[in-house]
Amino acid sequence: MVLCDVPRPRNANATRQAILEAARERFCAESYDDVGMRDVARDVGVDAALISRYFGSKEDLFVAVMDSCKNGRDLMDGSREDFGERLAREIVYGDMTPCEYEDGGAKMRGLLILLRSIGSTKAMDVVQRTSNSRFFEPLTQWIGGEDAPVRARMAAGLIMGMAIGRELSDGYSSLDEAQKASLAQRMARALQGLIDG
Numbered sequence: 001m002v003l004c005d006v007p008r009p010r011n012a013n014a015t016r017q018a019i020l021e022a023a024r025e026r027f028c029a030e031s032y033d034d035v036g037m038r039d040v041a042r043d044v045g046v047d048a049a050l051i052s053r054y055f056g057s058k059e060d061l062f063v064a065v066m067d068s069c070k071n072g073r074d075l076m077d078g079s080r081e082d083f084g085e086r087l088a089r090e091i092v093y094g095d096m097t098p099c100e101y102e103d104g105g106a107k108m109r110g111l112l113i114l115l116r117s118i119g120s121t122k123a124m125d126v127v128q129r130t131s132n133s134r135f136f137e138p139l140t141q142w143i144g145g146e147d148a149p150v151r152a153r154m155a156a157g158l159i160m161g162m163a164i165g166r167e168l169s170d171g172y173s174s175l176d177e178a179q180k181a182s183l184a185q186r187m188a189r190a191l192q193g194l195i196d197g
Contacts, residue, residue, distance in 0.1 A: 023062075062126055
């Protein structure tokens with residue numbers, strides 16, 4: 001999983017960014033417990049001690065990765081009017097895992113990292129300590145209006161559930177195109193209804 005075969009010039013910021021990107025890809029593809037500092041170091045071509053110098057512990061690196069994903073804040077980028085449709089299409093029609101998306105799917109990266117790490121006590125401790133400020137509060141404010149906290153939790157639950165379903169069914173590969181279209185349409189309506197109140 002080496003990100004680049006080209007020698008990187010000595011640049012602390014570039015090295016730090018390369019480490020962060022490699023760790024993001026690792027946490028996106030593997031559970032928190034399965035990701036090792038040496039694996040990330042090998043992907044970047046640096047010594048594991050350098051990762052500790054830049055980020056501290058594995059938990060600190062995980063926090064930095066989660067921060068870099070925005071964890072749902074960028075799900076709110078774009079028009080409110082087509083929020084449901086955008087998210088539904090991203091989940092249902094993505095040809096690759098969210099780790100591999102160049103643009104839109106990167107919005108789902110934090111969610112996939114969270115889902116991959118849900119079985120880890122350490123990772124879940126980080127997520128539970130920070131999920132309100134990282135995700136639920138911004139989504140609640142963005143939704144606004146009466147019952148915004150309730151609608152935000154319901155929308156998040158639907159998004160997470162559908163993302164888990166996508167992972168478990170290999171991208172909804174067992175559905176034909178008409179079924180995928182129906183799934184995306186129903187999900188879009190449900191999400192949009194929660195956003196609009």
